[in-house]
Amino acid sequence: MPDTLVKARQLKVRFVQNGSAINAVNGVDFDLNAGEVLCILGESGSGKSVTLRALMRLNPPSKTVMSGTLEVGGRDIIAATEDELETLRGPFVSMIFQEPMTALDPVFTIGHQISEAIVRHEGLSRRDAKLRAIELLEMVQVPSAKRRLSAYPHELSGGLRQRAMIAIALSCRPKLLLADEPTTALDASVQIQILTLLREIQQEMGMGMIFVTHDLGVAGEIADRIAVMYAGRFVEEGPVVEMMTAPLHPYSRGLLGATVREGSRGTRLTTIPGAPPDLRDLPDGCAFAPRCSEAQSPCLAALPDLRTPEPGRAARCIHVESRP
Amino acid sequence: MVIARGLTKHFPLKRGFFGGEAKVKAADGVDFEIIKGETLAIVGESGCGKSTLSRLVMGMIPPTSGEVVFDGELVGSTALRMNDFHRQVQMVFQDSYSSLNPRLSIEESIAFPPMVHGLAHNQAVARAHELLEAVGLSPTQYARRYPHELSGGQRQRVNIARALALRPRLVILDEPVSALDKSVEAQVLNLLIDLKAQFKLTYLFISHDLNVVHHMADRVLVMYLGRVAEIGPVEEVFRNPAHPYTRALLASRPSMDPRRRRAGSPLSGDPPNPIDPPPGCRFMGRCTLAEPVCATVLPELSDIGTDAAGETHAAACLAVLPSSGHSLATRMVA
Numbered sequence: 001m002p003d004t005l006v007k008a009r010q011l012k013v014r015f016v017q018n019g020s021a022i023n024a025v026n027g028v029d030f031d032l033n034a035g036e037v038l039c040i041l042g043e044s045g046s047g048k049s050v051t052l053r054a055l056m057r058l059n060p061p062s063k064t065v066m067s068g069t070l071e072v073g074g075r076d077i078i079a080a081t082e083d084e085l086e087t088l089r090g091p092f093v094s095m096i097f098q099e100p101m102t103a104l105d106p107v108f109t110i111g112h113q114i115s116e117a118i119v120r121h122e123g124l125s126r127r128d129a130k131l132r133a134i135e136l137l138e139m140v141q142v143p144s145a146k147r148r149l150s151a152y153p154h155e156l157s158g159g160l161r162q163r164a165m166i167a168i169a170l171s172c173r174p175k176l177l178l179a180d181e182p183t184t185a186l187d188a189s190v191q192i193q194i195l196t197l198l199r200e201i202q203q204e205m206g207m208g209m210i211f212v213t214h215d216l217g218v219a220g221e222i223a224d225r226i227a228v229m230y231a232g233r234f235v236e237e238g239p240v241v242e243m244m245t246a247p248l249h250p251y252s253r254g255l256l257g258a259t260v261r262e263g264s265r266g267t268r269l270t271t272i273p274g275a276p277p278d279l280r281d282l283p284d285g286c287a288f289a290p291r292c293s294e295a296q297s298p299c300l301a302a303l304p305d306l307r308t309p310e311p312g313r314a315a316r317c318i319h320v321e322s323r324p
Numbered sequence: 325m326v327i328a329r330g331l332t333k334h335f336p337l338k339r340g341f342f343g344g345e346a347k348v349k350a351a352d353g354v355d356f357e358i359i360k361g362e363t364l365a366i367v368g369e370s371g372c373g374k375s376t377l378s379r380l381v382m383g384m385i386p387p388t389s390g391e392v393v394f395d396g397e398l399v400g401s402t403a404l405r406m407n408d409f410h411r412q413v414q415m416v417f418q419d420s421y422s423s424l425n426p427r428l429s430i431e432e433s434i435a436f437p438p439m440v441h442g443l444a445h446n447q448a449v450a451r452a453h454e455l456l457e458a459v460g461l462s463p464t465q466y467a468r469r470y471p472h473e474l475s476g477g478q479r480q481r482v483n484i485a486r487a488l489a490l491r492p493r494l495v496i497l498d499e500p501v502s503a504l505d506k507s508v509e510a511q512v513l514n515l516l517i518d519l520k521a522q523f524k525l526t527y528l529f530i531s532h533d534l535n536v537v538h539h540m541a542d543r544v545l546v547m548y549l550g551r552v553a554e555i556g557p558v559e560e561v562f563r564n565p566a567h568p569y570t571r572a573l574l575a576s577r578p579s580m581d582p583r584r585r586r587a588g589s590p591l592s593g594d595p596p597n598p599i600d601p602p603p604g605c606r607f608m609g610r611c612t613l614a615e616p617v618c619a620t621v622l623p624e625l626s627d628i629g630t631d632a633a634g635e636t637h638a639a640a641c642l643a644v645l646p647s648s649g650h651s652l653a654t655r656m657v658a
Binding site for chain 2: 043143157159187188195196216218221223241244254255260262264265272
């Protein structure tokens with residue numbers, strides 16, 4: 001029985017402000033085991049980053065309303081106190097972000113920021129923490145690590161900053177790493193370096209990882225499983241090879257067809273007509289139905305239940321047959 | 325249609341304490357042509373000078389040296405004044421929001437350039453409506469809206485419509501889809517292909533996404549630290565990349581097949597700093613083929629062959645230059 005790091009059941013996140021509510025996440029179910037990489041794939045506004053932040057309860061507390069069940073490391077995140085969350089953040093779960101320049105503190109050196117978490121959570125002395133920081137920077141393949149300790153974020157290139165942020169996230173040896181589009185702002189040559197680095201570290205440390213991206217190519221390089229998110233729901237989930245070769249849900253197929261790839265030259269890209277629904281006022285039925293070429297009247301009437309055509313795969317679409 | 329000769333742009337940095345002068349060589353002796361009716365793509369990593377190059381072609385920044393010739397006339401000379409040149413060449417930027425005036429409605433934004441160039445207001449608005457139709461936004465629904473009321477993809481359509489408002493012949497597209505979601509990206513790319521045929525346009529397409537370039541371009545120019553590394557027909561360059569940098573860039577693309585994941589990274593290190601680059605080949609520090617000769621000789625762009633249509637394929641690498649002194653030089657040419 002593998003360790004279950006995350007267990008989410010009917011997870012909902014709403015942002016309430018000035019009397020109006022935005023339904024960002026609308027009933028998400030998933031489990032994540034140790035050593036497993038789940039990619040959440042979706043477009044802007046699909047709720048992928050909100051889901052990820054919910055796992056560490058990082059959404060703005062004043063207006064966020066969460067419901068359902070959410071357990072991270074066996075602890076109830078929705079009911080946890082701030083003190084309980086603090087013992088979880090860092091040693092158990094940590095996060096890397098898209099923009100290292102905003103995620104890093106510009107007035108402290110890289111070395112200071114890496115050792116800060118180590119001193120805080122593991123009670124090491126500043127000097128020992130510094131040695132650990134050098135080890136960490138070497139692990140994320142920062143050249144001349146010792147010298148970089150005294151560098152400020154603005155003195156590093158984008159790739160090095162992202163590596164420094166990964167070093168901070170790994171400083172307390174978390175069991176679960178959350179990554180929010182960490183390679184989107186990088187050049188392709190650096191992106192593939194960071195992806196292979198994350199893959200190596202994840203396997204070496206046996207971490208679970210949830211990786212949010214809008215880029216199918218990135219998901220293909222790093223995921224074990226892919227979940228496709230649309231209007232705050234997982235519309236499809238399955239192993240990476242099946243998802244990228246034979247997706248079940250019309251939206252996943254649309255995304256795959258709209259991605260420019262080798263061999264698409266001279267052909268017309270398939271597009272998905274229309275725009276995503278307004279998250280303040282979601283339809284009762286399938287949220288994708290208004291844009292779907294295969295939609296029928298039952299699609300509009302009620303939300304299709306999750307069907308499993310084969311073990312390990314599931315999709316919310318009436319055209320998918322459940323097989324026991 | 326466009327001939328760029330020796331385009332060079334050096335941005336001076338603040339003098340050091342001892343009076344040493346540092347320069348960012350954003351573009352350094354770039355030569356290329358844009359052929360009428362084609363899509364020429366410029367690819368390269370951030371900081372390689374691709375946006376600087378596009379702004380030099382557009383005449384938005386004055387070059388340190390070099391010249392741009394448009395239809396046989398020198399841009400900025402008495403025969404072709406800047407103002408007339410801009411009627412023929414327009415530009416679409418990456419950030420769809422910051423390139424629109426937030427206080428102008430969509431139709432005013434699109435009608436503005438023709439009015440500056442002397443078209444009457446009602447005619448300019450009529451043209452704006454035609455263009456909105458052409459980019460797939462219904463004028464009755466969108467003409468009176470403001471930029472903040474539109475999605476990113478819709479705003480980029482408005483930018484494209486505005487760029488077409490002067491009926492230009494060359495459109496410079498600077499990363500037009502980089503900020504868009506994949507499904508919207510596909511819509512905009514399809515639209516750009518349609519508009520090119522409809523208005524008989526020529527595109528200079530700047531992108532860092534090689535898959536998009538392969539999809540869109542006829543020819544591709546690979547840029548590295550302000551210099552042309554390789555230029556040629558897109559199929560030829562993608563099939564037989566001659567420059568080690570082009571090969572590495574091509575190998576850096578995600579594989580799109582989880583069963584054949586990339587094993588390691590083809591390029592180590594970050595793109596180097598364009599401030600005072602070393603004298604020899606600028607790619608040397610990251611190149612697997614680098615030899616001592618590369619440190620001293622700056623490789624010139626030289627023809628290495630032609631494709632079936634007679635288009636030239638050229639690269640700037642000593643390893644493919646005959647008798648350059650590089651040990652691979654003869655073997656790779658033969």
